[in-house]
Amino acid sequence: GAVVSQHPSRVICKSGTSVKIECRSLDFQATTMFWYRQFPKKSLMLMATSNEGSKATYEQGVEKDKFLINHASLTLSTLTVTSAHPEDSSFYICSARDPQRGLGGYTFGSGTRLTVV
């Protein structure tokens, strides 16, 4: 089945530094990937839709300059949290839909736990 690999699974960084999270579709090509953020005991909030070869579409209230998304190939999307601060600490999850599966569902990465100290 469709597999989405997300790395790293955990990262701790100092305040003011930038962190890059990778999301790869391993056995299919994903023209569209999605980035979510989840706070403890809360639901998933869509941050942005990543489109291969074009600019990402950000949800209302998400800072584009803070959360840089690049989707340079059909199998890789990256989320860079720039100048991270403690309030950016969260669980970030990516997902993609295999177009071969039609409406058969989305596949999620394993998530990245970001802690900014």
Place this chain on the structure above:
Amino acid sequence: ELKVEQNPLFLSMQEGKNYTIYCNYSTTSDRLYWYRQDPGKSLESLFVLLSNGAVKQEGRLMASLDTKARLSTLHITAAVHDLSATYFCAVDIWGGTASKLTFGTGTRLQVTL
């Protein structure tokens, strides 16, 4: 703005009991998904419901979709401890450039021995 609400938000139930989780959404959609999330983990796909009246079952879980009522249910039969997790429904709608998911508030299920 699409709203997806689940109830209850928290459910504590004894092993062997039955219960239903409800997912209500505020706009037209005929594509709804159910996911399970264990603590510290990502999402595991449970069910994909793609039409009005769709019903799917896997083990002790059964999901249904009523698009006219904008309601989906996840029914748990004879709960076991292993079902303890957080369950999310998610509605798939067209966002202008792509379909995207809006998640429900989540239901944290605790099955006690």
